[in-house]
Amino acid sequence: MSLGTFLIMRHELLLIAAALIVLIAEIFWNPDKKSSISLFSIILFGVITIIGFLPSPAGPLFGGMYVSSGTRLLMKNILNIGALIVFIQSVTWLKKEENSEKISEYFLLLISTLVGMNFMISAGHFLIFYIGIELAIIPIAALAAYDRYKNKSAEAGIKLILTSALSSGVMLYGLSMIYGTTGTMYFSEVASLFGNTSLQILGFIFFFAGMAFKISIVPFHLWTADVYEGSPVNITSYLSVISKGAAIFILMIILFKVFPIIMGTWQKTIFVTSVLTMTIGNLFAIRQQNLKRFLAFSSISQAGYILLGLIGGNQLGMASVMYYILVYIFSNLGAFGVVTAISNATGKENIDDYNGLYQTNPKLSLIMTLALFSLAGIPPVAGFFGKFFLFTAAAQQGFYLLVLIAVLNTIVSLFYYLLVVKAMFISKNENPIGSFRSDFSARFAFGICVAGIVVTGFASVIFEAIKNLSFGV
C-alpha cells in the first residue's frame, strides 16, 4: 500500500473515517448540547464532499477488484452532493425531543450506507459489488425503523429488510449461474467469457430481477410505497434519491461492462420493464392522497424514464442518465424538503392539507411548484433538459415507440403533479396550514435545491462536463 493507493480510494477511506469520528465524538460530547453534533457532522461531511471534487489519480486496485475512473468519481460526487442536502434538511427533525438521544446514530448509519454505495460503484468484481449493495441497504432498514414508537416506522423497516434480503437472494442465485458458466466473478473476465448460452441468460434475468427490486422497477415495486410512507421523511428522501441513484449507476456500469454481448436481450428486458414502470407508476400516483406515497409512485415512474437512457447503451445515454440523476436529486429533494418542513411544523402529510398553502406560505408553495415542474419536465427548468437528453439517447438507437410511450406518460405525470399545484394555489380552504418560518438549515437546503434546479438547467457547461467524462466505465 503506497500513498497512491490511499488517494485512489479517497472517497471510501474518508467516509469510513468520518463515520468513526462521529461515533467517537458522541462519547465525548457535552450531554447538554447533543443537538450540535448534527452541525459538526454536516461540516465534516461538507469538507469530504469538497475534497471529493479535487482531481485524483484513477486506476484499478487489489488486482482489479476495485476500479476507479473519472466516470465513477463523478457518480460518487453526485451522490455526495445529494447526501449533503439530505443531511442539512434533517437538522430540524433531529432537534426534536424524541430524537435527541440518537443523532450520531443517524449520521453513522447514513455515512455507512454511502460507504457501501461508493464501494458498489467502484466494484470490479461481483464480491465487492455484493458487499457494497448489502452495506448500502442494511443500515437503511435500521433507519426506516428509526421512530421506535411509531407502528408505521417498524412496519416500513421490516418490509424493507425482508424485500431487500429476498432480492439479494434472487440476485445471488443468478450470479451463481454466471459463475458456473464462466468460472470467474471479475467484471472484465466475465465479459470476455460470456457466451450467450441459455443458462447465462437465465442467470442474467435473475440478476436483473434482483437489481429491479432495489431500483423499484415494476413488477418489483410493491415494497416502495409502504416503505416510503412509513419511514421518517428524511429517510424517505434519502431512499428515493441516493439509494435509487446508486443502484441505477451500478446497474448501468454492469450492463455496459459485463453484459455487452447479450445487449439484444437486455434491451428487450429494459424495454418491457421501462414501459410498465412508467405507466403503472403514473397511474397509481394519480389516486394517492398521502404526499409521501404520491412521491413514491412518482419516483417509480422517474425510474422508468431513467431506463430510457440505459437502453441505448451509448455514450449520450450514459451522460444523460448521470445528468438526469443530478437534476432528479435537486428537484426531488426540493419537493421532499417542503414535505419535511410542513411535516415537522404541523405533522400533516396529505394533499388535502395543502389546500390554500399559497395564502399562508407563499415561498414554500413556489419552491414546491418549481420542484414539481422540474420533475414533470416543463421547460425552462432542469428537468426538461434531463428528460430531453434521455429521450434523445433512446431515439438515437431507434427506439421510437418507447420514446412515444414515454412522452405520453410525461403528459399523464403532468396531470398529477399539477393536482398538487392546484391544491396549493387554487383550492379554497377554511383553515389552511398556519404561516411558519423554517430554520436556517432548511432554508439553506432550499437554496441549494432551487439553485441546482435552475443552474443545472441553464448552464450547459455541466452537461458538457458530464458528457466529456462519460466514455467507458
Add this chain to the structure above:
Amino acid sequence: MNSGIPIQYFLILATLMFFTGVYGFLTRRNLITILMSVELILNSVNINFLAFNRYLYPHKLEGMFFSLFIIAVAAAEAAVAIAIIINIYRRFATINVEEVNEMKY
C-alpha cells in the same frame, strides 16, 4: 476425481431449496419463518457456488470465498431483521404479517 456424486444432484438440491425458500417467503405468515425462508434461499446459492467451484474450477477458490462472504452478510442481515422484528412485537404484540398491515393502498 470426485467421489461418486455427480454435480447435477447438487444443482437439483440447490434449485429445490431456492424455490422452497421463495414459496415459503410468499406463503408463510410468521415473520421469523419468512426470515428462515430467506436463509434457505441464501444457502441454496451457497451450495450452487460450492458445487460449481469444487467440480468445474477446482484450482481456484473464488466460489468458496463468495459463499463465505454470503454467510457473513446473511448473519448481519438476520441480526438487523430480528431487531426490527422485536420492535414489531413490542408495537403490535404479534409477529403475524396479517396483523402488521397499517399501510395498504
